[in-house]
Structure formats: C-alpha cells, structure tokens
Amino acid sequence: MDDAELLQRIAQRDRQAFSQLYDRYSGVLYSTTLRILNNPEEASDVLQDVFFQIWEKAGSYDPKLGKPFNWALTLTRNRAIDRLRALKRRYSFIEEVTHEFAEGGNPRSAWNEEFMSSERASLIRAAVETLPLEQRQAIEMAFLGGMTQNEISETLKQPLGTIKARIRRGMLKLRDSLKELL
Amino acid sequence: MIDERREAQASLYVLGALPMEEVREFEQALRADLELQLLVAELRSAADAMVVAFPQITPPPALKQSILAAVAPAEPRAVPVIVQPDSFTRALQNWLPWALAACFAILCVLLLGLGHSFRQQATNFAEALEEKKQQYADLQRHNQDLQNQIDQTAATYSRQVGDLRQQAVQKAEEAQKAQKQTADLQRQMEQKGAEVLQFERQAGLLQRQLRQSVDEIQRLNDQLVNPVNQDRLAQLRMGVLTPSARGPAGATGASVWDVAEQKGLLAIEKLTPLPPTHDYQLWLLGDPKFAGPVSAGVFNVDAQGNVRLQFTTAVRVDAANRFAVSVERKGGAAAPSDNIVMISN
Numbered sequence: 001m002d003d004a005e006l007l008q009r010i011a012q013r014d015r016q017a018f019s020q021l022y023d024r025y026s027g028v029l030y031s032t033t034l035r036i037l038n039n040p041e042e043a044s045d046v047l048q049d050v051f052f053q054i055w056e057k058a059g060s061y062d063p064k065l066g067k068p069f070n071w072a073l074t075l076t077r078n079r080a081i082d083r084l085r086a087l088k089r090r091y092s093f094i095e096e097v098t099h100e101f102a103e104g105g106n107p108r109s110a111w112n113e114e115f116m117s118s119e120r121a122s123l124i125r126a127a128v129e130t131l132p133l134e135q136r137q138a139i140e141m142a143f144l145g146g147m148t149q150n151e152i153s154e155t156l157k158q159p160l161g162t163i164k165a166r167i168r169r170g171m172l173k174l175r176d177s178l179k180e181l182l
Numbered sequence: 183m184i185d186e187r188r189e190a191q192a193s194l195y196v197l198g199a200l201p202m203e204e205v206r207e208f209e210q211a212l213r214a215d216l217e218l219q220l221l222v223a224e225l226r227s228a229a230d231a232m233v234v235a236f237p238q239i240t241p242p243p244a245l246k247q248s249i250l251a252a253v254a255p256a257e258p259r260a261v262p263v264i265v266q267p268d269s270f271t272r273a274l275q276n277w278l279p280w281a282l283a284a285c286f287a288i289l290c291v292l293l294l295g296l297g298h299s300f301r302q303q304a305t306n307f308a309e310a311l312e313e314k315k316q317q318y319a320d321l322q323r324h325n326q327d328l329q330n331q332i333d334q335t336a337a338t339y340s341r342q343v344g345d346l347r348q349q350a351v352q353k354a355e356e357a358q359k360a361q362k363q364t365a366d367l368q369r370q371m372e373q374k375g376a377e378v379l380q381f382e383r384q385a386g387l388l389q390r391q392l393r394q395s396v397d398e399i400q401r402l403n404d405q406l407v408n409p410v411n412q413d414r415l416a417q418l419r420m421g422v423l424t425p426s427a428r429g430p431a432g433a434t435g436a437s438v439w440d441v442a443e444q445k446g447l448l449a450i451e452k453l454t455p456l457p458p459t460h461d462y463q464l465w466l467l468g469d470p471k472f473a474g475p476v477s478a479g480v481f482n483v484d485a486q487g488n489v490r491l492q493f494t495t496a497v498r499v500d501a502a503n504r505f506a507v508s509v510e511r512k513g514g515a516a517a518p519s520d521n522i523v524m525i526s527n
Contacts, residue, residue: 018253022246030241032233044245048252055253070230121234128235142199143229149199164190171193175228 003068004061011059018055025069026051029076036080036091036144046083050076081146090155091145093137120181127177135170138163184218192218196225203336417442421505421526423450429507429523430454433487437505437526439466445494446478448505450524452487456509462523463514464493466502475506480514 001009001017003024009017029050034043053075061071084091128136141147141155149167153160184192191208194200200208212218423435435450448464456462461482465475478493507524 015250015253019246019250022249026241026246027238028233028236031236031239034239035236040242044242047241048245048249051249052252066226070226073230073233124231125235128232139197139229139232142194142197143232146198148201149194150201152199164194167197167199168186168190168193171196171225171228172189174232175224178228178231179224181231 004063007058007061007068010055022051025072029072032076033080036084042083046080050079091141091147093140123181124178127174130177131170131173135166138166139170142167184221188218192222192225196222196229414442419502423505423507423524423526426522426525428521433524435524439502441500444498445492447492449490450488453483454487455483455485459512460509461512461514462507463510465506465508465518466495466499467506468503469499469501475518477514
C-alpha cells in the first residue's frame, strides 16, 4: 500500500494504516525535528503533535501539492521551527552531518529501510556531502532554522549578496545531483 | 531562460528564506512562467530529499504507543441491564403508564419552551453571524486598501531607488569628469612650470646680455669722454644729401669727411641708374684754399639706385663743409657741370 492510500485510510480513521505510516515516517521526521531543536524531549513532543495533525488532517491532504512525505515533512518542519522560535532559540548548524550517525549502527525505522539502506539514499547523502560547507550551512539555516536571507547574513556576518549566491549555487547543484533520483 | 536573480529567488522561496516583500512579486512571476514553476518543483524536491542525509535516529518506542493510544476510538458503551419487576411492584405498574403520560406531557411543555428558546438563540446567532460576515467584508476591504497602499508605497520606493541610482550614476560621471579635469589642470600646471623655468633661463640670459650691453655702453661712454676721441669727432664733417631740382624726388643720402684721415664715406639710396656713357661725381665744397669744389671721385648706383662707398681726394681738404653730386660724362670732369642732382645743407 503506498503512502497516498495510507493517508486515505487514515482519513477514514483506520488506526492500522496510521500505525504503518508512523513506522514509515517517524524515523526521518524525528531526525529532522531533532536536528532543528537539538533536544530529544522537544523533538518527541513535536513529533507527537505532527502525527496528531496527520490523524486529524489526513482528509485535507491534496496530492496536487506534493507527495505525502513532502506534506508530512512540511508539517514537521513548520511545527519544529515554531517550537524553536517559541523557545527563543536559534538554529545552530552542526557540521558533522552524516557519517557518524549513518555509519554508527543506530537503529532505523521501517521507512528508513526503504530510503536509507538503498543505493538511492546513499546517492542522496553523497550529493549533499559534495556541497561546500558554507553552501550547506546557508541552505540548512534557511530550511531548518526558518531564517530569512537577512538573518543568515547577519548571523554569518557575510554580505547579503554572498548568502544569496551561496544558496543559489548550492540549491542548483543539489538539484542537478539529485535530478535522476527524484 | 531563467536569469540568476530568479534562480536565487526560487532557491530562497523554496527554503522559506525569501523576504515577504519579494514573495508577492516572485509568486506573480511564478504563476506566469511554466519554466520557473518546474524549477521551483525541482528545488523543493531536492530540499526535501536533503533530510535523508541527516543522521537517522529512531524516536523512543513509547512515543508510538502514546500516539496510537491518543487517537484510539472511544470504548463502546455498555448495554443497559433491564431489571424485571418483582411481585411487590407489579401493582404499581397499573398506574405507571398514567404517570409516564403525565411526565411526557410535562416534558412536551418543557421542550416546547426550550424549542422557542433555541429558535430565539438561532435567530440571535444568525444575526451575529451576519454581523461577523459584515465585519469580515469590512476587514477584507480594509486589507485590500492596505494592500493598495503597500503597492503604491513599493512603487514609490522603487521609483525613488531608480532615481537614486540614476543620481549615483550621474555623480560618478561628474566625479570622473572632475578627476579628468584635475588631471588636465595638473598637466597644464606642469607645462606652465616648464615654461616658467624656460622663461627664467631666458630672463637670466637677457640679464647677462643686458649687463654686457650696459658694460658696452659704459665702454663707449668712456671712449666718448676720452679727449683723444673727442678730438677725432671734431675732425669729422658730415652732411645730409637731398635731391636738387634736377635730382629724383625720393633720393636720400649722407656723407662724412674725416679731415684727420683724409677719407670719407658716402651712402645714397633711390638715385636713378645712369647709362654707361655717364657717371655720378662727388664734390667737396667750402674749403677756402680752393676756388671751386674738389672732386672726390666718380661712381654709379646699382639697379635699385643705391650706393655705399669710401672715397678720398687727390689733394688735402681741411675745411670742406658741404657735399654735392653731379652727373658727368663717363670718367668725370675737372669742375662740376650744372647738372647737380643732390646737395647737402
């Protein structure tokens, strides 16, 4: 059963489908939330809110606006950034990123099995790692920190034009690297 | 073809980092440009895929149980147990229907009252809803007004920014022109400086020449005041020659006779050239030792009528005070003819 069908079933209050969707998404959504908030308790709290939202709003999901995962990721990102702002904290970019955790034998969810153990996941990770650090940093501060271009410029103490150029080059490179996979 | 500015805007838009004031303009462009829509979709997919690269950590197992428990449906309600009446209450069942009917009548009255009350509340709610709709419409109008103001302000700012940019360009051009003028003036000053140096050198040279001239004048003055030289001057006889009635009107001349040296000098201009058969002859007049003029030789003039010559006499002349020129046959004559063409005063 694909993700869209699961969402349809959830909209009909199917707890089994909801459980399956949780198994597929919880790992990556929790990891994303944890990366934004850098606090396991806060991340768990946000993830719980997100799945309540999925349970409540599954019926309003519109396939035209993206795949179910993109929809869920947007919900998660927005909720985590809101929580970050409520806590009056600022997103901090962590450089270590992928290798330590990815190769460290941490437990993974079923969804992770689909993505992370596949060649596709490795290619995505490799594509992200090829981005220069300063480009990845600027992109992450915007995407996960909810920061505007001006805030990033002030935080990194770099001219606005430099930040724009870094984000543009990084995003285009990422797009080109992932074009075959997405 | 999407330019770099749009690409940067699309990247920032996908990441949620595009400033609000640019979002509206970008979304308008997005609606009209399919290529841009495709780019945004690709960038959004790429950004979402990025999370796969993060360290993957499984949430606490208890979290799933907690979530599933929270969304669990309500437990089915228990079926009510019907208790059979015993023999003591059976007698009451005879009048119980009547009592229930009475209760039902009372309930109907109460429900009618409640229904009226609910209708009243529904009317009130409908009115309140209408009022809220009105307020919503007002707010929408207000919002539209504010949006128009924002658009106007943005347009004004845009114009002002354009003007300021233009002014900046003009100022830059003026500054460049001023720099060029400064450079020209600098070059001119350098040229003038070189000229001043040259003038100073020339002035030095002229001063040296002036000093030499002053020295020369001083030397000549010294010679003039010298008694020997004064005696020499006293020995000179000078005369200015002018045309006579027979001579050419434009002719001029002068002659000097040095008594001490017994030599003289003659200079004449614009005298008519003579044919080869005739000569001009110069005469010295006024020496009482002689009965008539003394000949100082013959001469002729060049094609322009000019002549300059030194002359002497065959006899010593000590008291000549005038000079005359006559036309004579070739070789001259012992005494002047009456054809005198020039004479001194």
